[in-house]
Amino acid sequence: MRKWVHAACAAAIVGGAATAMLSQAAEPVAVKPTELISTPLTGDATREVRILNVAIPPGADSGRHFHHGDQYTTVQEGEIEITVDGSGAHLLKAGQVLHIPPMVVHETRNLSNQPARTTELFIVAKGQPLTEKAK
Numbered sequence: 819m820r821k822w823v824h825a826a827c828a829a830a831i832v833g834g835a836a837t838a839m840l841s842q843a844a845e846p847v848a849v850k851p852t853e854l855i856s857t858p859l860t861g862d863a864t865r866e867v868r869i870l871n872v873a874i875p876p877g878a879d880s881g882r883h884f885h886h887g888d889q890y891t892t893v894q895e896g897e898i899e900i901t902v903d904g905s906g907a908h909l910l911k912a913g914q915v916l917h918i919p920p921m922v923v924h925e926t927r928n929l930s931n932q933p934a935r936t937t938e939l940f941i942v943a944k945g946q947p948l949t950e951k952a953k
Contacts, residue, residue, distance in 0.1 A: 847878040849926065851938075859941060866944045874898055874934040880926040882952035887942030889918040891926075896934025899927045923952040 850873040859865040865887065874896070891900065892915040900916055901907045902924040908916050918924055920942075928934045942948060 846881075847875050849874050849878050849880050858944070864944055865941055868940045868942060868948060870938045870940075872936045872938055874926065874928040874936065876928055876931045876933060878926075878928045882923050882925045883949050884921050884923045884952055885918070885940055885942055885949060886946035887920050887940055890939040891916050891918070891936050892938075894935045894937055896928065896932050897930050898934050898936065899929055901925050901927075 851870045852872070854869045854871055856866060856868045859867050891910070893910045893912050895912055897909065897911045899907055899909050900918070902916075902918055903922055910916055926936075940948065
């Protein structure tokens with residue numbers, strides 16, 4: 819009887835650990851933005867300039883979203899893929915830049931096993947959220 823109880827407990831522990839690992843693996847890996855500056859656009863009080871440094875861990879995915887203004891993304895480190903509605907997937911490596919027009923739905927992913935980092939400059943409508951999820 820004791821062997822059966824020990825075997826059942828061991829199976830429950832291993833099964834529980836496997837379930838916990840699977841549930842953790844299923845969690846999406848998020849990008850990690852850090853805002854460096856937000857300032858009014860000179861000569862246009864309706865817009866602002868925002869610059870972000872974005873860490874993109876391996877497997878990270880921004881989800882489909884858009885911005886209320888222009889986005890300029892330059893890769894500082896690593897490699898990312900940005901899929902832009904209307905123009906497809908763009909593979910960007912360190913030193914490369916992509917412009918995304920206002921209100922265009924797009925998604926950023928790090929498909930590699932190495933971290934990536936971008937600097938993103940936005941010229942956006944003042945008072946609007948920087949990012950909105952696409953429906």
